[in-house]
Structures are given as C-alpha cells and as structure tokens.
Amino acid sequence: MADELVEQAAVAVGDLVALLTVVPDFDEFFGEFGDDEEIDETEADEVDDEIDDDPLALYLERVRAILDAANN
Amino acid sequence: MTTPLNTLDYEPLAYDLVRYRDVGLDDQIWQVIAEAISGGDLDTFRRQLDEGDLMLIATFARRRIVKARREANGEFLHQAFRAYALAGSIGEAELNVWIKGALLTAQDIGTNVEELFDSFAEIAPEPSVDNLRVVIDALERLEHLAQCHLVATETSYGPGLLNIIVQRDAVPGFSISAMSAPGKVSAFQVAFDNASRVASVAAQLADAFDELEHHDTTEIRHDQLVATSFDVVTGGSFLPARACVSFHVNVLNGPSFSVILADVTPPKPATPRVTSPKWPTNWSNKRPWPWVTWWPS
Numbered sequence: 529m530a531d532e533l534v535e536q537a538a539v540a541v542g543d544l545v546a547l548l549t550v551v552p553d554f555d556e557f558f559g560e561f562g563d564d565e566e567i568d569e570t571e572a573d574e575v576d577d578e579i580d581d582d583p584l585a586l587y588l589e590r591v592r593a594i595l596d597a598a599n600n
Numbered sequence: 601m602t603t604p605l606n607t608l609d610y611e612p613l614a615y616d617l618v619r620y621r622d623v624g625l626d627d628q629i630w631q632v633i634a635e636a637i638s639g640g641d642l643d644t645f646r647r648q649l650d651e652g653d654l655m656l657i658a659t660f661a662r663r664r665i666v667k668a669r670r671e672a673n674g675e676f677l678h679q680a681f682r683a684y685a686l687a688g689s690i691g692e693a694e695l696n697v698w699i700k701g702a703l704l705t706a707q708d709i710g711t712n713v714e715e716l717f718d719s720f721a722e723i724a725p726e727p728s729v730d731n732l733r734v735v736i737d738a739l740e741r742l743e744h745l746a747q748c749h750l751v752a753t754e755t756s757y758g759p760g761l762l763n764i765i766v767q768r769d770a771v772p773g774f775s776i777s778a779m780s781a782p783g784k785v786s787a788f789q790v791a792f793d794n795a796s797r798v799a800s801v802a803a804q805l806a807d808a809f810d811e812l813e814h815h816d817t818t819e820i821r822h823d824q825l826v827a828t829s830f831d832v833v834t835g836g837s838f839l840p841a842r843a844c845v846s847f848h849v850n851v852l853n854g855p856s857f858s859v860i861l862a863d864v865t866p867p868k869p870a871t872p873r874v875t876s877p878k879w880p881t882n883w884s885n886k887r888p889w890p891w892v893t894w895w896p897s
Binding site (some may be wrong): 543576587590 | 694695798800801804805808809825830842847848854855856857858859860861862864
C-alpha cells in the first residue's frame with residue numbers, strides 16, 4: 529500500500545538496507561486542485577509528462593557504492 | 601523584552617550529534633549565558649526566555665556534553681550544567697536522557713559530580729536543584745549510557761551521541777520485563793546494537809548527499825524500519841533490526857526524500873525453506889524477502 533502512495537527505492541548489500549522515500553507533496557494530493565475546479569485534460573497530461581516517475585533512481589548507484597565499501 | 605539569545609540560531613547540522621562538528625556559535629552562546637549569570641538578575645532573565653531560547657540552551661548543553669566526551673574535558677560539562685541552571689526548569693526527558701548522560705560522562709572522564717551539582721545549585725531554582733539531587737543520589741544505579749537512552753557512536757567525525765527513541769505503545773507478546781505497571785501504557789526501548797556500523801555508514805551516506813549541488817541533509821536520528829515499506833508479513837509494525845537510523849535530504853530543485861539505513865542481520869534458519877538464504881544483490885523493496893518466514897513474529 530505504501531508503494532501506491534509514495535515513491536520508494538531500496539538498496540541492500542550484505543546486512544545493510546537503505547530505504548529512500550520521497551516526502552509526499554500533500555498539496556498535490558489534497559489541496560492544489562479543488563473538487564470544484566475543472567482541469568483541462570491537455571494541461572493535466574502535460575503535468576503528468578513532467579512528473580519524474582522514478583526520482584530516486586539517480587541516487588541508487590551512489591548509495592550502493594557506499595554500502596559496498598562498508599561491506600568490504 | 602527578549603534576551604540576546606533571541607537573535608542566535610544554530611545551523612541545521614549543528615543538531616547532528618553523530619556528525620558532531622565544532623561551531624563558533626557555541627562559544628557565543630556560552631558568553632551570553634556567562635554574562636547573564638554574572639549579571640545576577642536571573643529571574644528577570646528567565647522571564648524573558650521564550651521557547652526558542654530554551655531550545656537553544658538545551659541544544660547548547662547537549663553539544664557541550666558531546667564535546668566533553670570527545671575531549672575528556674569536564675569544563676564543558678560545567679558549562680552545560682550552568683546553561684541548564686540558567687534555563688530554570690528542566691523537562692523530564694532532558695533530565696532522564698541528557699543530564700544523566702552528562703553525569704555518566706563526568707564519571708567516565710574523571711569530573712567530580714558533586715562539583716557539577718554545586719555549579720548547578722548555585723544558580724538554579726530550588727525545584728530543579730532537588731530534582732538533580734535525586735538523580736545524583738541514584739547515580740550508582742546508572743552503569744551505562746543505554747540506561748539514559750543514549751548510544752555512543754563512532755564515525756569519521758569522531759565520537760558522538762545518538763538519542764534512542766522510546767516507544768510508548770501496547771506491544772503484544774513483548775517481554776514482560778519491559779512492561780510497565782498494569783493500567784499504564786507500556787514502554788519499551790527500540791534496540792540499537794552498539795557494535796553495528798550503521799551510524800558510521802549513515803554519516804558517509806549523508807555526507808555523500810551533502811556533496812551534491814542543491815542537496816542538504818538534516819541530522820542523523822535513531823529510527824525504525826517500517827514493515828509496510830516492504831512486501832513482507834510480520835507480527836508487528838516494524839521489522840527487527842540490530843540498528844536503524846534516518847535523515848532527510850532536502851532538495852532545492854526536486855523532491856526531497858528521507859533515507860533510512862538499517863542493519864538487519866537476518867536470523868539463521870532452523871529448517872531452510874528457500875534455496876539461498878543469502879541477501880540478493882539485486883534485491884528491491886518490490887520483491888518479497890526470501891527469508892520472510894524466518895522473521896520472528
């Protein structure tokens with residue numbers, strides 16, 4: 529269930545586990561668009577295109593390198 | 601009216617007592633405290649302290665306790681106790697964690713505890729003096745930092761201290777020795793194995809994020825591994841770990857995120873039910889853990 533609400537990524541090396549979790553933008557969840565506000569579908573698609581669906585990916589190699597070093 | 605402390609504020613990383621680093625503000629705060637004490641009108645000074653000032657004084661005192669441990673110098677403990685005394689009232693948590701930790705540190709580095717008490721009692725209000733007397737009289741029952749919910753850490757920054765979180769919650773099946781009296785909420789301390797490398801590795805991780813442009817980390821804190829983050833079935837809300845810490849990474853031009861680092865030495869299986877108990881190198885939180893059936897429920 530947590531996966532559906534927040535972006536997470538984990539790296540495990542040996543006995544060490546690093547879990548990265550994007551801090552949810554609650555304005556985006558609840559406040560940015562009111563119920564009565566109509567959203568232009570084209571605009572919504574553009575917003576979706578701009579959202580990085582894997583914002584943690586660029587950090588994982590760095591995290592793994594540090595955990596690897598700690599295990600050697 | 602405000603005090604001169606009102607204009608002072610620590611940088612976020614000054615709160616990190618695992619990655620302890622000297623900051624000039626400590627000496628500046630001590631100067632204000634020392635001048636207030638020598639000024640004599642302590643009641644007026646105390647009335648002017650707001651919540652931010654009290655937090656600043658507590659942070660100063662904690663940092664001085666860590667510095668005393670690092671440099672085996674009792675003078676910094678005296679400064680911490682004078683700061684607490686100037687603040688006036690000391691909260692239960694501060695008393696049970698940091699004051700007790702300071703007294704144990706005093707014993708470790710050969711600082712006279714009674715002299716610390718005198719240093720405090722000279723300026724503190726009577727109720728606070730009485731509270732400290734009780735703690736000192738019971739000092740012989742204190743043997744190690746864990747009793748103060750503190751863990752001594754060792755990282756590339758040198759010695760530090762980590763405040764261990766204490767959960768107050770009903771814990772079905774938890775050891776009866778850790779339960780409080782019937783009718784009260786039970787309390788238990790979340791484990792932190794001192795032998796774990798977690799604090800040291802977390803410091804390296806946090807430093808690596810700090811090196812990135814537009815990335816700033818917060819202090820390293822004790823934490824727990826939340827079970828719902830993983831595709832596992834457990835008997836509780838958290839996964840067992842030898843040690844676990846976390847910090848936040850604030851990103852200026854992207855989503856900010858938290859980092860939790862845990863040492864999760866998997867228990868050895870009595871009867872293997874999977875072919876390989878080895879932690880998979882390409883493991884991710886999307887996949888079930890192969891030894892999930894071995895986690896204690």
